[in-house]
Amino acid sequence: MASASYTEDLSCPICLTIFADPVILPCGHSFCRECITVSLKSQHQCPQCRATVPTEENNLLTNHILKSLAEKVKENEKLKNEYRHDKEVAEWLCPEHDEKLKLFCITDQQLTCVICRDGEKHEGHRFKPIKEAAAAVTQELTTFLQQVLSDTPTIESTAKTQREEITKTKEKSHQLMTQISSKFEEMHQFLRKREEEIKNELKHKEEDDVEKMSESLNAIETALSENRELEGKVSSVLEITDPEKFLKSWTEDKTVVTAKSSFRPRGNTLKVVNTSLYLGPYESHLQFFMWKEMLQLIKPREERLTVQSNSANVTVVSQLSSGQHYWEVEVGQREYWEVGGQNSFLKFDGQNYYDSHQNKVLAFAGRPQKIGIYLNCESKELSFYDADGMTHIHTMLPGSMPVSAYFKMAINRNPRIVCWY
Template sequence: MAKAKEEFGGAGSLEDELSCPICLGLYRNPVSLSCGHSFCKQCIQKALGTQQQSKAPYTCPMCKFHLGPILELQKNFQLCSIVEAFLATTSKGQQDQGSAEGKKEMVPCDFCLDWSQPAVKTCLICDASLCQAHLNKHNAKASQQDHVLVEVGAGSTAEERRCLEHSRLLECYCQDDGQYICVLCSVAGRHKGHSIITLKEAHDKQLGELSDMVTQLQEHKSTLATTLEELQRSEDQLKTNMKTVTSQLQNVFDKMKTEIIQKEKKILSDIQSDEKKQLADITKVKKEMEQRRDEAVQHLQSFQKMREQPDIFLFFKQFKLAKDRIASQNFGVSGTDVAVVQLDHTRINCYQHLMQDFMGRLDSLLQDVHREWPALTRQLRTADPERTTASRGVQ
């Protein structure tokens, strides 16, 4: 099975990829739909048959792609070959694993006389394998308390504990070369004259170094934890400050926009009121002029008729009455002054200058807020883990 996993990049994940989405088992006679998804032929036929009974259009069970009224189930030969190869390799791997387990031999105890019991440990000093009963006797002797016990059949592990040159146990430690050696290496070998100590002494020394390293790492851990807490507080404070500043600036700009909109509405309302008033005055004057024009037309028409009057007495009488009426009426022309409001270039330039001056003052005020940010940045830099560690004298 291990070999199969190596060849296929993990049998479990590959088996999932080679499983039918409907029955969740390995593909059997896999076929593909026009959308690209594959199923067991029998599984997809059952699914499509259910859709046909419910008079629903044929769709893919996976992606709901409409397949059309005419179905073509194409056999996926490549997927079929992959499934067959997977099954063959998996079966072979299982057989190999079973054979390896069957070949694992039992190591007998070297001290059993009549019927050898399986050994559970091997003593490297005694060079013997011991069953549980003889292991208990072995450990009960005070002289054998320091013997080295390893798992039965350790193989390379046991060999690593012996000197390659003298085939003796590595019982000493050369401090000059930093190597494990046997007794002969320290007496007649290339480590003669070196600073030699026992493995127990070397173990105690390394335990001391280990303890120092643990203490040092604990100090680093504590310092880093404190620094992370400071950074978290700085991050929270920064977010809080930015949220407050953003809210304040939004309120300022909202008020500015509200005042500008109100000012715009008032100015436009005043202009519209002036327009209505002047239009009303013009309309009144127009009506008066139209009335005078109509009266003048009527008098002209009456004068035209007087010319045709043959009776002189009546002519004088009518003419006198007409002159009296005209004398009593006002035919004068009156107008009204119109206030013409125009935005010339001078005024437009003045407004633009005022706007630029206002924006400049606003930028100056906002820069005061920006000047506070570098101070916060410096605070964050002083909270840098390496700087903090160095400042506290942690090596």
């Protein structure tokens, strides 16, 4: 609204457009020179207030203030027509002075108008005309673009390498998945086979025992049947109350007489056959013995080393620089020990565990009797476990390769034992 009113104030009352060479009449009203000249030819009055304009006023005075303002408005209108939108026009006008932005402040790196240049805000700053500044910036951007263009192939190469590493990781993961599945399937096959063998062994033992017990039961049931038959016959004879008939029946029935003469009590001689069903260690220590048997399936073999040295420091194996290695050290109840590599080891001082490489206290709170150490030379990782349950304690980077297997512990009467796999 303010902009519209401002434009109206700078419009000629006759042609209703922005003043073109405005002139001022004695009454104070202003008009375009051409518009008022034509109007005064027909009537010697001001078109607005009807005040008489003397005919001798042939030379109309230019209204310089209106002329200057009108020219600025026309310039703004020209910008509006050029960029179509008020917002775009405003971007090319100084927000403080409403002047066209013609300079570039090198110090502040921003467009300014000529009034800004002389203001306090930009005092002591360096300025360039927009075309010169644009040429300088264009040169800088061209140089910068060349740097970007030269850097892009390197980044593309790095991206390609990274993609290749991702592919390698996926391929290696797939290989390891296949390897793990194969190893577990091998163990599953071994366990399933041993399960069937042990079950068959149990079945055979069951069949043998049941056969022996069935034979015993048949003998017992035969003796029971014979006793009950004899009991019936003797009971029948005893039921005869007449003496003559009784004796006659007794003497005539020779089976009872024969049975009586040959009868031998068998109640104490017939014995129950007890089961001998027993699977030995598979009955009480099945998992343990399966683990022992599975050691035949696992290629690494335990090499038990008993160290009797009086020295607290012992290097067991030196120069481990390739492959994967695992060994265990019995630490027992010792109040101080160091196990691992010669330059990177796990330390226990009776209360806390330490990473010697980073010299920091670990959060592990258990009290293992045996420490397992796994060295992967490919990934350069040294891992420690509670060997009894294979609980992970800590993993560290040994730093330099090769690694020497090493331990140090308080000397006591118990020998120090190292198991190498």
